[in-house]
Amino acid sequence: MSITVVGSIAYDSVKTPFGERERMLGGAAVHFALAASFFDDVHVVGPVGDDFGEEQFEVLRGRRIDVSDIEQISGGRTFFWQGEYGWDLNSRETLDTQLGVFEGFSPKLSERSRSSDVLFLANIQPDLQYEVRSQLPHARFVALDSMNMWIEVARDSLVRAIENVDCLILNDAELRQLTDKPNLVAAAREILSWSTDERDDERRGPSVIVAKQGEYGAALITRHGFFALPAYPLETVIDPTGAGDTFAGGLVGYIAAHPDEDLSDGLLRRAMAHATVLASFNVEEFGTERLERLTGTEVVDRLAELHAMTQFSGAPLQLRG
Amino acid sequence: MSITVVGSIAYDSVKTPFGERERMLGGAAVHFALAASFFDDVHVVGPVGDDFGEEQFEVLRGRRIDVSDIEQISGGRTFFWQGEYGWDLNSRETLDTQLGVFEGFSPKLSERSRSSDVLFLANIQPDLQYEVRSQLPHARFVALDSMNMWIEVARDSLVRAIENVDCLILNDAELRQLTDKPNLVAAAREILSWSTDERDDERRGPSVIVAKQGEYGAALITRHGFFALPAYPLETVIDPTGAGDTFAGGLVGYIAAHPDEDLSDGLLRRAMAHATVLASFNVEEFGTERLERLTGTEVVDRLAELHAMTQFSGAPLQLRG
Numbered sequence: 001m002s003i004t005v006v007g008s009i010a011y012d013s014v015k016t017p018f019g020e021r022e023r024m025l026g027g028a029a030v031h032f033a034l035a036a037s038f039f040d041d042v043h044v045v046g047p048v049g050d051d052f053g054e055e056q057f058e059v060l061r062g063r064r065i066d067v068s069d070i071e072q073i074s075g076g077r078t079f080f081w082q083g084e085y086g087w088d089l090n091s092r093e094t095l096d097t098q099l100g101v102f103e104g105f106s107p108k109l110s111e112r113s114r115s116s117d118v119l120f121l122a123n124i125q126p127d128l129q130y131e132v133r134s135q136l137p138h139a140r141f142v143a144l145d146s147m148n149m150w151i152e153v154a155r156d157s158l159v160r161a162i163e164n165v166d167c168l169i170l171n172d173a174e175l176r177q178l179t180d181k182p183n184l185v186a187a188a189r190e191i192l193s194w195s196t197d198e199r200d201d202e203r204r205g206p207s208v209i210v211a212k213q214g215e216y217g218a219a220l221i222t223r224h225g226f227f228a229l230p231a232y233p234l235e236t237v238i239d240p241t242g243a244g245d246t247f248a249g250g251l252v253g254y255i256a257a258h259p260d261e262d263l264s265d266g267l268l269r270r271a272m273a274h275a276t277v278l279a280s281f282n283v284e285e286f287g288t289e290r291l292e293r294l295t296g297t298e299v300v301d302r303l304a305e306l307h308a309m310t311q312f313s314g315a316p317l318q319l320r321g
Numbered sequence: 322m323s324i325t326v327v328g329s330i331a332y333d334s335v336k337t338p339f340g341e342r343e344r345m346l347g348g349a350a351v352h353f354a355l356a357a358s359f360f361d362d363v364h365v366v367g368p369v370g371d372d373f374g375e376e377q378f379e380v381l382r383g384r385r386i387d388v389s390d391i392e393q394i395s396g397g398r399t400f401f402w403q404g405e406y407g408w409d410l411n412s413r414e415t416l417d418t419q420l421g422v423f424e425g426f427s428p429k430l431s432e433r434s435r436s437s438d439v440l441f442l443a444n445i446q447p448d449l450q451y452e453v454r455s456q457l458p459h460a461r462f463v464a465l466d467s468m469n470m471w472i473e474v475a476r477d478s479l480v481r482a483i484e485n486v487d488c489l490i491l492n493d494a495e496l497r498q499l500t501d502k503p504n505l506v507a508a509a510r511e512i513l514s515w516s517t518d519e520r521d522d523e524r525r526g527p528s529v530i531v532a533k534q535g536e537y538g539a540a541l542i543t544r545h546g547f548f549a550l551p552a553y554p555l556e557t558v559i560d561p562t563g564a565g566d567t568f569a570g571g572l573v574g575y576i577a578a579h580p581d582e583d584l585s586d587g588l589l590r591r592a593m594a595h596a597t598v599l600a601s602f603n604v605e606e607f608g609t610e611r612l613e614r615l616t617g618t619e620v621v622d623r624l625a626e627l628h629a630m631t632q633f634s635g636a637p638l639q640l641r642g
Contacts, residue, residue, distance in 0.1 A: 017503075037641065038640045038641050038642075039638075039640065039641065040641075064641075087503050088497065088503035088504075089503065176409065182338075182408050182409035182410065183409075183555075183556060183557065183558065184536070184554070185554045185555065185556045186556050186557070189556070213537060215505070216534060216537035216538070217537075217549070217551070219551065219554070221554075225629075225630065226554045226630050227630055227631070227633070228538070228551030228554070228630065228631065229551075229631075229633070230538070230540065230549030230550075230551070233505070233506045233540070233542075233547045233549070234504075234506065235504060235506045235507050235510070236504065236507070237504065254638070257638065266633075266634060269632075269633035269634070270633055270634060272633070273633050274638075295642050296639075296640030296641060296642040297640075297642070299640055300638070300640060307633070308546075309546065309547050309548055309549065310548070310549065310550075310631060310632075310633075311590075311631075311632065312548070312550070312587075312590035312591055312593070312594050312628070312631075313587060313590070313591060317360075317575070317578065317595075317621070318617075319359045319360070319617030319618075319620055319621060320358065320359050320360065320361075320385075320617060321616050321617040321618070
């Protein structure tokens with residue numbers, strides 16, 4: 001079994017209160033793949049330019065990620081993003097975006113990438129997400145991320161894409177924006193009601209909504225219930241870039257690693273916990289620096305810490321009526 | 322054993338996207354007392370004017386709250402606040418504040434109020450908080466709330482007041498502002514290092530920091546560890562006014578109800594859970610409407626729900642290193 005991810009592969013120039021880096025390896029597909037590689041085989045699909053070097057490929061290969069569907073476009077330039085974070089890292093300003101080879105990107109999936117049982121559609125144009133999803137009609141679990149821009153300029157396309165996946169992973173502000181509902185639970189419930197009957201007369205539609213809440217953690221809303229986890233507390237956060245995609249890699253990876261389990265709330269909660277831990281490591285250093293040398297033992301140890309930090313005894317108390 | 326709370330008793334005029342109310346009973350001490358009354362006897366200390374009526378006193382007496390230290394000032398007007406909440410209830414605008422009898426307020430505590438073993442200093446001028454705290458030198462547990470304005474105009478006084486309590490309860494943005502540290506954990510650790518040796522050569526200083534995070538819940542930072550709980554998810558929030566003070570009432574009340582237990586992280590976590598549940602009921606209706614008819618059974622039932630929503634199994638997984 002394996003995971004296919006389609007999305008951006010990028011160079012990022014990032015400035016935070018703790019320092020700056022020029023043209024680091026980045027992009028949603030890269031951050032996702034590094035995290036997901038702790039759980040299963042990963043195929044990355046996306047374009048790069050001539051400027052994408054052996055050193056960058058090695059970061060991915062170093063975690064046994066399949067890079068054969070990374071399309072190197074002759075004469076093209078790799079997607080570039082430059083941004084600067086504010087004092088508390090909660091706000092960021094985009095200083096430059098150069099689409100490069102991402103302009104006109106049309107995902108080409110090899111037979112190997114199409115045979116994955118799990119698919120992650122990182123943030124790209126939603127018609128492309130829909131098209132890729134159609135190439136894996138029998139995938140057991142498909143998750144999708146997006147961003148505010150697509151809600152603004154391509155909402156209908158985005159809704160169609162969402163109706164055809166199992167899991168939507170968005171920032172909570174984006175869930176509100178997408179549904180025009182200020183309340184997170186109400187927003188999630190609306191999306192859970194979206195469906196399509198196009199395929200085999202079988203009802204399809206998202207059954208899992210994950211609201212990313214940055215430093216506050218993440219919430220999970222399904223048809224059966226609600227779950228929320230705080231972020232793992234760090235005294236120093238160096239660079240939040242890629243935290244959301246690393247989170248998605250942990251979540252989707254954990255589910256991929258359990259092919260024989262139903263998509264129960266119990267499984268999803270454990271996936272959320274692994275996602276939280278992976279994301280917490282990502283932000284400890286710039287770009288992919290921390291994930292490149294992260295070990296499975298470190299993940300397991302921090303998972304136990306996170307577990308201890310979120311439990312309380314429900315001992316009953318006689319209250320004054 | 323009993324709890325004394327010193328703070329505002331008010332009339333609030335509130336407009337939210339779901340409706341509006343004119344001159345409802347409100348104020349930090351009132352919201353706190355209603356929540357804390359589920360756990361222990363409560364004495365309320367604060368001023369009201371001639372316009373404060375029997376109907377308002379009855380709301381408090383209806384939950385067996387001692388109102389004998391509520392000072393009715395002849396010819397004075399009760400503190401009045403008017404505000405309007407935005408679309409998503411996360412922002413609010415103050416339209417009017419009339420201090421009335423709160424101007425020149427000097428807390429007068431009866432022997433009964435001074436004999437409480439637990440004290441909550443709701444948001445008032447920090448020198449007054451310090452002065453009241455001095456009147457209960459042997460209190461077992463003292464907690465303090467404040468606001469951004471006092472950090473701006475009376476920081477030294479506020480720091481002195483905080484150094485003399487056990488527990489600081491603030492919004493997380495206020496914790497950052499107070500310490501000038503953008504990171505919540507770092508901010509809390511700094512405050513945990515504040516202390517005074519004035520009393521009996523014994524080190525004093527806060528040992529418990531609670532960061533209120535609104536719709537995201539709350540975090541607890543002690544010298545021993547970290548704990549965080551999401552807010553109880555509600556599909557409809559009607560009026561957030563008083564949520565923070567209701568939370569404090571649940572937290573401090575739970576601790577007051579356990580006089581024989583050490584202030585362990587286990588006890589504090591259970592207190593946080595009760596606080597979260599009480600606050601969730603408060604926001605379901607305007608002002609004190611929901612708390613007035615809340616039952617202990619409802620609290621216990623929702624506590625079990627919250628417990629179920631925050632647990633995950635920490636089952637280990639063999640990760641790819």
